[in-house]
Amino acid sequence: MSNDINKVVLAYSGGLDTSIILKWLQVEYNCEVVTFTADLGQGEELEPARAKAEMMGIKEIYIEDLREEFVRDFVFPMFRANALYEGVYLLGTSIARPLISKRLVEIAALTGADAVSHGATGKGNDQVRFELACYALNPAIKVIAPWREWDLQSRTSLLEFAEKNQIPVPKDKRGEAPFSVDANLLHTSSEGKVLEDPGVAAPEYVYQRTVSPEDAPDKAETITIGFENGDAVSVDGVMLSPASLLTKLNELGARNGIGRLDLVENRFVGMKSRGVYETPGGTVLLTAHRGIESITLDRGAAHLKDEIMPRYAEVIYNGFWFSPEREMLQALIDNSQTHVSGEVTLKLYKGSVSVVARTSPNSLYSEDLVTFEEGSGTYDHHDAEGFIRLNALRLKTYSARNLR
Numbered sequence: 051m052s053n054d055i056n057k058v059v060l061a062y063s064g065g066l067d068t069s070i071i072l073k074w075l076q077v078e079y080n081c082e083v084v085t086f087t088a089d090l091g092q093g094e095e096l097e098p099a100r101a102k103a104e105m106m107g108i109k110e111i112y113i114e115d116l117r118e119e120f121v122r123d124f125v126f127p128m129f130r131a132n133a134l135y136e137g138v139y140l141l142g143t144s145i146a147r148p149l150i151s152k153r154l155v156e157i158a159a160l161t162g163a164d165a166v167s168h169g170a171t172g173k174g175n176d177q178v179r180f181e182l183a184c185y186a187l188n189p190a191i192k193v194i195a196p197w198r199e200w201d202l203q204s205r206t207s208l209l210e211f212a213e214k215n216q217i218p219v220p221k222d223k224r225g226e227a228p229f230s231v232d233a234n235l236l237h238t239s240s241e242g243k244v245l246e247d248p249g250v251a252a253p254e255y256v257y258q259r260t261v262s263p264e265d266a267p268d269k270a271e272t273i274t275i276g277f278e279n280g281d282a283v284s285v286d287g288v289m290l291s292p293a294s295l296l297t298k299l300n301e302l303g304a305r306n307g308i309g310r311l312d313l314v315e316n317r318f319v320g321m322k323s324r325g326v327y328e329t330p331g332g333t334v335l336l337t338a339h340r341g342i343e344s345i346t347l348d349r350g351a352a353h354l355k356d357e358i359m360p361r362y363a364e365v366i367y368n369g370f371w372f373s374p375e376r377e378m379l380q381a382l383i384d385n386s387q388t389h390v391s392g393e394v395t396l397k398l399y400k401g402s403v404s405v406v407a408r409t410s411p412n413s414l415y416s417e418d419l420v421t422f423e424e425g426s427g428t429y430d431h432h433d434a435e436g437f438i439r440l441n442a443l444r445l446k447t448y449s450a451r452n453l454r
Contacts, residue, residue, distance in 0.1 A: 064099025091235025142237025280387025303330025
């Protein structure tokens with residue numbers, strides 16, 4: 051291997067795969083390894099990662115709680131756009147990668163490391179997302195992707211490497227894992243193994259964050275979410291920090307069976323993959339945000355947002371968070387949120403979430419204009435005649451030509 055690498059910052063979960071990568075970097079690159087473990091709300095105890103890294107001789111260990119930054123600076127900006135990849139996916143994995151990459155590069159600068167490393171495989175999107183973000187933040191950084199370099203291509207060879215190098219192997223890792231899981235405060239993603247055949251329904255045990263809609267309470271739950279400038283700030287009148295608010299919405303959505311998605315998606319690297327996602331709080335938040343936008347956004351602005359949303363979602367999915375096009379789109383989206391403030395009341399019931407009321411001091415809704423009763427005279431019904439005649443002109447011309 052290259053001998054110009056003296057120190058590497060590794061995105062380290064403490065699990066078997068990244069522990070093998072840690073040892074592999076030490077052996078193959080003969081370099082010092084710095085570990086970085088991010089708490090993005092995955093719900094796991096992270097201190098064991100520290101103990102495992104120490105056991106493997108690591109001197110510089112970074113374990114950081116990034117939940118507030120994750121929601122405030124990444125999740126919320128994305129939700130201002132109502133972003134959905136291929137119309138349904140709330141981008142829970144995609145949006146976590148830029149923040150992890152940002153800290154990898156920052157820690158590399160802090161520790162004088164020559165390179166960063168990640169545990170993404172050579173078939174997935176994450177390798178692209180990690181590396182594009184790292185290069186965007188530091189064009190000179192070196193990225194080591196072990197899954198594209200080593201010859202450990204089977205679970206058996208990985209376990210043999212672990213045992214040879216005295217890396218503890220959990221007993222359940224000796225068999226085939228039923229599926230792979232990635233989790234953070236926004237979602238849980240499951241794929242592989244028992245999910246690889248899209249023609250077979252996912253077993254119920256795949257779902258870890260939500261109860262099944264059938265088992266959800268028989269009585270609907272009503273909540274109110276407050277917004278300021280496009281971002282959620284309160285639940286039922288209680289002001290909450292970004293991470294606390296998403297945590298609260300996760301609890302509410304999960305117990306009502308909300309946010310399940312079984313999707314066959316188009317990966318950026320060119321293949322289709324089947325994933326099972328759970329995004330309870332995000333699903334509630336998206337519905338609420340569209341609800342408050344419905345009374346605060348002008349028609350032209352709202353429709354323009356909907357037109358650019360698929361492009362924005364694709365940019366994030368493909369790993370271009372730190373790109374000029376994402377920044378341009380974000381500026382447009384953020385400008386649209388200036389008056390998106392108020393409250394939305396929602397009903398949660400057996401897997402569904404629906405808006406039942408919305409109010410805003412910046413509302414564009416005029417009861418006087420839409421009432422079926424006698425209005426103040428602001429709207430003259432006769433004005434519609436000329437409006438219709440002008441819009442019908444081209445249709446009449448088109449039809450007359452076809453009839454000739």
